[in-house]
Amino acid sequence: MNASQENHLSTKEFISRKQFLKAASLLTVGAVSGVTAACQSTGQSPSYPVPTRSSFDTPTGQKISTSPPYSPPAEVPTDVSQPIELEVWKSDVDRKSAPTPTPLPLNQRIGYAVVGLGHLSLDEILPALSSCKRSRVAALVSGNVDKMRKVAQQYGVKESSCYTYQTYDQLKDNPEVQIIYIVLPNSMHAEYTIRGAQAGKHILCEKPMANSSAECQAMIDACQKANRKLMIAYRIHYEPFNQYIRKKIQANEYGKPKFVDAFNCQSSANPRHWRHIKALAGGGALPDIGLYCLNTTRFLLGEEPIEVSAYVYSDPENPLFSEVEEVCSWQMKFPSGVMVNCATHYNVHDSRKYRVMTERGWYELDNAYAYTGQKLTTSRADGEIVRQETVSIVPKNQFAAEMDYFSQCVQDNRAPYSSGEEGLQDQRIMEAIYQSARQNRPVKLPLIEKKDAFRGPIPPELQA
Numbered sequence: 116m117n118a119s120q121e122n123h124l125s126t127k128e129f130i131s132r133k134q135f136l137k138a139a140s141l142l143t144v145g146a147v148s149g150v151t152a153a154c155q156s157t158g159q160s161p162s163y164p165v166p167t168r169s170s171f172d173t174p175t176g177q178k179i180s181t182s183p184p185y186s187p188p189a190e191v192p193t194d195v196s197q198p199i200e201l202e203v204w205k206s207d208v209d210r211k212s213a214p215t216p217t218p219l220p221l222n223q224r225i226g227y228a229v230v231g232l233g234h235l236s237l238d239e240i241l242p243a244l245s246s247c248k249r250s251r252v253a254a255l256v257s258g259n260v261d262k263m264r265k266v267a268q269q270y271g272v273k274e275s276s277c278y279t280y281q282t283y284d285q286l287k288d289n290p291e292v293q294i295i296y297i298v299l300p301n302s303m304h305a306e307y308t309i310r311g312a313q314a315g316k317h318i319l320c321e322k323p324m325a326n327s328s329a330e331c332q333a334m335i336d337a338c339q340k341a342n343r344k345l346m347i348a349y350r351i352h353y354e355p356f357n358q359y360i361r362k363k364i365q366a367n368e369y370g371k372p373k374f375v376d377a378f379n380c381q382s383s384a385n386p387r388h389w390r391h392i393k394a395l396a397g398g399g400a401l402p403d404i405g406l407y408c409l410n411t412t413r414f415l416l417g418e419e420p421i422e423v424s425a426y427v428y429s430d431p432e433n434p435l436f437s438e439v440e441e442v443c444s445w446q447m448k449f450p451s452g453v454m455v456n457c458a459t460h461y462n463v464h465d466s467r468k469y470r471v472m473t474e475r476g477w478y479e480l481d482n483a484y485a486y487t488g489q490k491l492t493t494s495r496a497d498g499e500i501v502r503q504e505t506v507s508i509v510p511k512n513q514f515a516a517e518m519d520y521f522s523q524c525v526q527d528n529r530a531p532y533s534s535g536e537e538g539l540q541d542q543r544i545m546e547a548i549y550q551s552a553r554q555n556r557p558v559k560l561p562l563i564e565k566k567d568a569f570r571g572p573i574p575p576e577l578q579a
């Protein structure tokens with residue numbers, strides 16, 4: 116029997132595991148070679164073949180053992196968004212497998228134009244788009260035509276859907292593009308967001324949102340005027356470990372949060388790269404990676420700081436940091452009394468971690484802001500013992516999760532959680548941090564009493 120003769124079952128014909136076991140038990144397990152006939156829809160429980168040993172003749176006349184083709188029962192919902200359920204084989208002693216992926220047919224996915232083909236686009240965003248459920252790459256924008264042609268071939272983008280910065284506005288005539296993803300140096304986020312909204316497209320913009328709060332406000336205004344959605348790419352909001360910790364903290368599971376210690380540090384090179392040029396980057400370690408400590412803390416606590424106190428330093432001998440800061444350390448005071456200590460550095464080996472200390476325990480996340488490799492430890496007292504636990508969660512591709520979330524916002528006409536106002540609030544706080552460092556004094560921020568004041572509706576994964 117060849118593959119085409121395999122016993123396929125239509126949607127209506129699938130049988131349950133119980134039926135399968137019953138049917139299988141009626142068959143004699145023996146050394147019968149071959150399989151029974153293909154399963155037909157007879158209205159009765161189909162008879163399933165007992166897979167037994169069989170043999171196959173190779174072109175050189177050798178007999179090798181094989182197994183007859185056979186499809187175990189699977190539940191195949193007609194709704195394309197529901198996962199196929201395969202026959203269970205693992206016991207519930209082990210962690211439950213995630214449901215099988217449910218990618219929508221390509222023509223039902225939201226088309227993205229990816230603008231800027233640098234490290235983030237090539238290393239993460241384009242590969243992630245290939246594994247999305249609701250999103251697909253539909254267009255590219257780059258100043259390097261050779262690079263764009265190659266990337267277009269790699270990801271199956273039509274030549275007619277490749278644009279330069281000069282032809283960018285022509286995206287308005289491309290109905291396959293609904294969302295523009297801005298992955299450019301920070302100084303270009305405002306212009307390309309505004310032009311993109313004017314072209315009638317929704318905008319996903321990389322962090323930091325822009326280089327000043329005035330630019331952020333202009334981006335929000337332009338998207339509102341064009342009636343287009345604007346989301347800032349805070350992937351941590353869609354990352355399962357950080358989501359888990361936020362839910363625990365919001366539920367005060369180990370008592371109220373009291374103190375947070377957070378740092379995000381890495382090492383940079385190449386003084387000519389835009390990240391070391393103030394006009395392009397807006398700043399150094401703070402807006403690039405320190406922003407994760409700031410935004411994630413606000414996300415976990417759900418409240419806004421009322422005061423910041425900061426210190427900034429650059430080694431005067433190091434040409435990398437002649438324009439932007441090498442290190443920034445800052446403290447934030449929150450209305451509930453939570454104190455937060457943050458640091459970011461551009462000249463040390465990778466270190467990305469936070470610990471949230473609560474009345475009766477703590478949560479510590481290592482590799483907290485990394486693309487992969489999160490390690491969560493929790494601690495709490497339990498009578499005479501202290502319980503320290505390692506929590507393991509099935510990881511998700513953060514970029515795919517973030518893009519699919521935004522695609523769903525567009526499909527369902529919902530406001531995104533990681534809104535433009537959220538990006539603007541981070542920018543205001545970073546401006547206060549720089550002011551504090553410059554003036555060597557604490558800087559007060561307006562009291563915001565509302566919880567999660569700047570974010571859109573809470574996604575299902577974050578609900579209690």
Ligand code: NAD
Pocket residue numbers: 231232233234235236257258298299300301321322323348350389403
């Ligand atoms: P990159 O330097 O690797 O790529 C930037 C690309 O922008 C370049 O390749 C080029 O194609 C284009 N570009 C257009 N005009 C340019 C100019 N004047 N100078 C330099 N490049 C120009 O940068 P990246 O690491 O891909 O970062 C792009 C954006 O993504 C930044 O805003 C950054 O903060 C953000 N980012 C976010 C994450 C995340 O995890 N969300 C990670 C890395 C970067």
